[in-house]
Amino acid sequence: MRVPVDWLGEYVELPEDVTGEQIAADLVAVGLEEEGLHTSGVGGPLVVGRVLEKHPEPQKNGKVINWCQVDVGDANGSGEPQGIVCGAHNFEPGDLVAVILPGGVLPTPQGPLTISARKTYGHVSAGMICSVRELGIGDDHEGIIVLPRLLGADRVEQLGLTPGDDLVGVLGLDREVVEVNVTPDRGYCFSIRGIAREYSHSTGAPYRDPADLPVDPATDDGYAVELRDEHPRDGEVAGCDRYVARVVRGIDLTRQTPEWMARRLTEAGMRPIGLAVDVTNYVMLALGQPLHAFDLATLDGPIVVRRARAGERLRTLDDVDRELDPEDLLITCGPDGERVLALAGVMGGEDGEVTPGETTDVLIESAHFDARTVARTSRRHKLSSEAAKRFERGVDPAVTAAAAQLAVDLLVEHGGGTADPAITDRDERASTAMPSILLDLGMPTDYVGVDYSPERVVEVLRMIGCEVTPEDETLPGTVSVVPPTWRPDLTDAPTLVEEVARIDGYDKIPSVVPRATGGRGLTHAQRSRRAVAGALAGQGLQEVLTYPFVGATRFDELGLAADDPRRAALRLANPLSDEAPLMRTELLQTLPEVLRRNISRGSRDVALFEIDTVTLPDHSASAPVPDVGQRPDDATLEAIRAAVPGQPWHVAVVAAGLADRAGWWGSGRHVDVTDVAAWAHSVADTLGVRVRRRQAERAPFHPGRCVELTLDDGTTVGWAGELHPKVNQRLGLPERTSAAELDLEVLVRASDHRSQVTHLSTHPVAASDVALVVPLSARYGEVEESLRAGAGALLESIALFDVYVGDQIGDDQQSLAFRMHFRAPDRTLTTEEVNAARDAAVARAARDHGAVQR
Amino acid sequence: MTAKVRGQDKPGRDRCGGVPRLAQVSGPNTNYDPVEVAALAPEAVEADVAAALSAVAAASDLEQLKAARLAHAGERSPLALANREIGALPPSAKAEAGKRVGQARGRVSQALAARQAELEAERDERILVEEAMDLTAVPARRPLGRRHVLTVTAERMADAMVGMGWEIAEGPGVEAEWFNFDALNFDKDHPARQMQDTFFVDPADAGLVLRTHTSPVQARSLLERGVPLYVAVPGKTFRTDELDATHTPVFHQLEGLAVDEGLTMAHLKGTLDRLAEAMFGEGIVSRLRPAYFPFTEPSAEMDFQCFVCRGEDAGCRTCGGTGWIEWGGCGMVNHNVLIACGVDPDRYQGFAFGMGVERTAMFRHGITDMREMIEGDVRFNAQFGMEI
Structure with a gap:
């Protein structure tokens, strides 16, 4: 709502030297948020000038200046005539005319322009003769302002304007115009009447x-209205x-809207259109009552x-032909109301409009x-209007x-x-008074924590217009409050408490x-997510x-099969972009974009991670509302909860470029699939x-370079x-970009945050290396698992430290070298014990994978 | 494995090692007068010592010292040879000659040890100088990664709430319409429900939306945990705004809800003040002003002085020239919300608040363009530490 200060001052007393800024601050105090402060942007000296001489000078470009x-x-300090090119x-x-002298400021679309004397067309032009558009008070740029024409000769005479007089005030x-934001509960503040009342509440100024x-x-005998x-609503x-309904006859609608009214409308953000419409708009802004x-x-x-x-x-005035809904309320005319004139309270149609x-x-x-x-009609037709x-x-x-x-x-x-003396007022309100509210006078204090006396509570409520x-005596300390007619938002005791506060x-x-009751701190899941994020960042990955x-199309780019369940994504009815109407089912559907953006901006060695939820719609039940x-x-609540799709937390990483950077310390190393596998681990x-x-083989991964991580029970953790x-090609990513x-949720559920330690043995460790020749098809991890299983309880750790493929073994074979560490909790192992455990491990690998020790 | 014995450099080794390999030079002789053994003459011994000390002093490195040791204290050095002559002396002369030679050898060996220590120290020092590296260039071999400023900010806010004894609750981003609106007293015709630029899930009767605020977790928490209740809810929220310097369709809020007996707006203000202090430190001016939200009554907005212009610039793009930035909305929980969640509003009352994590991070770090937080540019992350 834009509030011209002088209009406001007509309804509530403003201090002499009040500024828009102060008014805005006073309105903020009672809950009207300041949206902005509008001024003309014109700075003086802007003065009356009388043209003494005018010499037309044709220019080479065809223009005549x-x-x-x-x-x-005396406005220029010398009293001498001012030379100006126009x-x-x-x-x-x-x-x-209106002259702005050097030092004056004009608003322009590019910002404030300070006027200075400058050389142009062979003269020094010391100022400017202004048009209404240059001053921002109109659109006309056909010529400059001639004051008697703009203001009326009478007014000029009345003001006694003579050269050098200041025009800033006259024009x-x-x-100033204060713009405030009006919250949805306070419709009455969409009027100068309402704003003035609030200003009065805030400052105590007479209203x-x-x-x-x-x-x-x-x-x-007024005009017939039925x-x-x-079909009443609900x-x-x-x-x-x-x-x-009021009738006015014999109006000349071609007459100009008075300048003061047009200006107020403009300042309030509405375009003056013609007398009839301007008057209805003016009354709407003044009193908050839309008229037609x-x-x-x-x-x-x-x-x-x-x-x-x-x-x-109905074809509404915005030139849209609309199909009406039986719930739409209409203004019609005719015995049976056959001619539709308007969508009641929203917008009129062409039929019945006034024509100047x-x-x-x-x-x-x-x-x-x-x-x-x-509200429903406006929403249904996506048609908003001031009314x-x-x-x-x-x-x-x-x-x-x-x-x-x-x-x-x-x-x-x-x-x-x-005006016709015959006036229609069809008033079918059930009651002219608002419903009364019972208020315990102690409630404001109990709610707000400020000690309000009962007298103060009553005083405030009366101030805002309540009765x-x-x-009666049965309810001591309580009062009955009838809100004023312009406050339909005051419906219960807490709304009255807010007024008092x-x-x-x-x-x-x-x-x-x-003093809170005392909490249990973060949950295990919350702490786990933080720990994971910290661990990944600690390894050089950037959280995004x-x-x-x-x-x-992203699913296609990622190579998801036509029947891949990850394509079954939740769809938005009103997405921001029709290109992206779905909710991702995996983080890797969106994370790579950020990698590409970084690379395009010159950061080539980038490892990223994201921790967030994905949406897995696993059913199509609607949620009751x-x-x-x-x-x-309970059943309805359960149905509501059950309709909400699963949204598990995931973590994803994607990386390209160098894992170890090259530099003065030596050469670098490209990130590869082992890095992402290690990060996943x-x-x-x-x-x-x-x-x-x-x-594993799974899109979007390389079919031969993908590992699935599972829990011991086989539950998938990820890839x-x-x-x-x-x-990589389709997403515009570098070759060999790797991800996980x-x-x-699976990991957090599987994590036992109260895991128990085993006693550390301080007996010597015994190392034993074995090199096993196995078929190329044998998986490292599976061979390792066989060794682990075969070695038994004495095995402390095992690691694959070398892989050999080449001439010394068969074409379809590989040699895997494992180092095993053995240790017993209670004694130093003998060579025989270590050898026996190692042999058992090898025997198991031989059985499972045909492994032969080299 | 065989380790190299480096004992050659050790002083005194010649006194105890290698004796069995020595050749016999002279046999016992009782006839000779001690003075007649020239090598044992005091002058001769003194000359040997002088020669030895001078060689030791002249040794300028450990190699030269090693040569000097061999020459003047080795098995074939003049003093060692002289020592061997003692056996040939008559018993009466042995004691004096033995003492003389012994003292001479001691002096030499002392000088050797001292010089050895000196030269070793010199060598050690030299090696440290030689091994020096210039470490003033950035050793960005494996740069540290970073957390995102928004997640860390949200964690910090949550921690401040935990510090006040609150718990941290969570809820889904794809949310039931009822939780997002109706449970919070936004009825179907409510203007506020239209004002929210809501993403609706297809089909329109699915009854699902992308939550427009973290407030639905208020209702979820009340229904699931009951009262008294003190929970804060960090989370992702959605509105149909295009991304620009000040808007993002996906953003984050921190919600707070306390429902207990006797809670007032003063407790709300106290909680907000404490949180503000935790996030911004001292010196930030704030104000609480009347506002409207369907799920609170009375309602308030909490503002902070604009961090870019501090109210000094009417043309400020960050605050629109008003000098204030909205941090959050808050108020006393509306009766209808308590009733919808099965809480007796005559016995319990409470307050709720919600604020933008983005705004908070922008305020803390002087970020003026929302997009920099959203785009995931690693150069943005690099401006922060792991803890902010």
Whole structure:
């Protein structure tokens, strides 16, 4: 809401020297967030000048410029005429014009422009004769301002403008507009009336209600209006409970909207369009009551307010032909309401519109529509308007007649019409008073923690317009509160508590740290994720976060088969981009983008990781959406929870470039699949989970360079490998880019954070190396597992330290060299014991894999 | 394995080693007068010593010292030879000659040991000088990775809450519409429900959204944990904003919810102040001002003074010239929320708050462009330590 300061000052007393900044601060204190402060951007000296001489000088480029001598009085310090070059021609010597002198500032789209004397067209031009557009007070750039034409000769004379007089104030360029954000509960603040009231609450300044004006009484013979809502909203709420219709005849709508009104509208952010529309908009901004003006001559039969019928259509003023919904409330006319004129409270149609030059008689509609009906229609048709914005948030049902009156008065005054004495006020409100609320006077103190006296509570509530009456003796300390008609948001005791707190001042609320009941610290899962992130970062990987949105083409790029379950992703109804409407089912669907971005920005040696959830929609049940204000039953709650898809935490890594950097210390080493496999392992090690490895084929990995990590029981933990060369190519990643993705939930569940230690043996360790020739098809890990199993309890550790393939063994064979360490808990092992264990290990490998010791 | 014995350099070795390999020079002779054995004459011994000391002093490295030792204290050195002559002396002369030669050999061996120590020290020092390396270039062999500023910021915020005795709860990003809106008193026509730029899950009647705030975890926690309850909820949230300097469709919040007997807005303010202190330290001006949220009543916004212009620049792009930055929304939990979660609002009341982790990180670190936090450029990460 944009609030012109001078308009505000008409309804509430402002201090003489008040600034927009101070007003904004005062409004913030009562909950109106400052959005901005608008000024003209024009800085003086901007003065009255009288053109003394005007010498047209044709230029080589075909233009004719005027070299002028302008009397600016003493404003230039010398009293001598000012020499100014001017490109416009719509003035003559003797005219009074607006001159900005060197040092003045003009707003431009590129920012403030400081005027200086400069050489142009062979003269030193010391200033500028301004147009309305240059000053930001209009669009006209055809010529410069000639003051009597802009302001009216009378006004110029009245002001006694003479050369050198300051024009900043005269042209309203010192005006300020405060823009505030209005929260959805306070529709009444979408009016200067409401803002002025809040300013008064904040500062105590005297307030004058602009709706408090002499209103002509309703008569029985006004224009016929029927409120014929046969299908109330939700079966009970009438779409319209008050409709005032006023007629003004004989208006000249070609007359200019008065300058002050046009300026206020502009300052408030609305374009002046024509007298009738401008007046309705002006009243809406002033009082918060949206109005509609119909051309009376086009109406036949009564105005009928009704719901839409099946198949009805309306072309709204935004030139969209709309199919209407039976819940839409309409303004129609005719005995049966057959002509649809408007979507009630949202937007009018072409039929019935006023047309300047044709329309002479106008019917002003000032009505009170149901907020939800308007909100639903606005939402359904994706059609927002200034009127709908106000009706959705609640319009004061008591201001209807006064708003119509103000519009009539303005039309009569500025359009030259006469108001019909016959006035319609169809008022079908169940009650003219708001429902009363019972308030325990101690509640504000209990809620806010400020010691409010009962007197203070009552004082504040009365200040905001509530009627406060004591309850009977059975409820000591409680009062009955009837909110004012413009506050439909005050519905229960806590809403009244907020009023007390905000008017008394949130700055008075003390700061008290509560004593929590005492928590158990982070959960094991939370600590585990931190540990994993720390471990990966400690190994040189960079943590990044990616958006979870993907498109099906990404699945193709990653080489997922047509029936790959990872393609079954959750789809968004309104994605940001149609290219990425799905929620990723793996982190590796989005993480590689960041690698590519880094490489494109020149960081070539990059290892990244991400820890986040993925979305695995495993069913298609809908989640019930029960209404507010009640606890759903257990079955419904369970259905809601069950419909939410599984979203396990994953960790993924992707890396390219050098693992060990090259530099002055020596050469580097490219990251390869063993790095990502080791990082994947380190994740499991971080959580103390023993994992097994098995060769795997899985997109998006290289079919021969992928390992699956599993728990001892075979549960998949994840995969690590080199990305398939085609995948790297399609994703624009370097060759040999490698990656891994693990399910952190599986690891966290498997991690026993209370694992028990075994006693450390201090007896000597015995090392024994074996070299085994096995078929090329034998997997390192499986041979190792066989050795481990065969060696028995004395084996402390085993490691593959060399692999040989070559001439000394068969073409289809490989030699694997393992180092085994043996140790007993209670004694020094004898050579015989070590040899026996080693032989048992080899025998097991021989049995499992046909291994032969070299 | 055989280790090389480096004992040759050790002083005194000639006194105890190698005797069996010596050739016999002279036999016992009782007829000779001691003075007649020239080698044992005091002058001769003194000359030997002088020659030895001078050679030791002249040795400028351990090699030369080794040669000097061999020449003047070795088995064939003049003093060793002289010593052997003692056996040929008459018993009456043996004692004096023995004493003389022994003292002479002692002096030589002392000089050798001293010089040995000197030269070894010189050598050790020289080696350290020779081995010196220039380590002033960055040894970026395996640079450390980094955590992301947003996750670490969220952890820091969570830790501050844990420090106040709260627990950390979590909830899903793809959330039931009921938890995201209705449980929080956003009814289906509520203007606020439209204001939220919500991602809806297809089909539209799925009843699922991407949560627009971490607040649905309020309802989940109340339903699952009951009261009294003190939980904070860090998490990822979504709104249909395009990414620009100040907006991102995917962002993070920290939610707080306390429901207990006797909690007031003063407790809310106290909690926020403590959290602000944990995140920003002293000297940051804040304000609480009235606001509106469907799930709190009374409601408030907590603002911080703009960190870029500090309210000094009406054209500030970060704060829009208002001088204040919204940190979070908060308020007393709306009765309808408590009721929806089966909590008796007449007995319990509570407060809730939520703030942006992005804003918090931007405020702490002077980040002015949201995109730098989002894009994953490793150069951005490199500006932080592992703890921030």
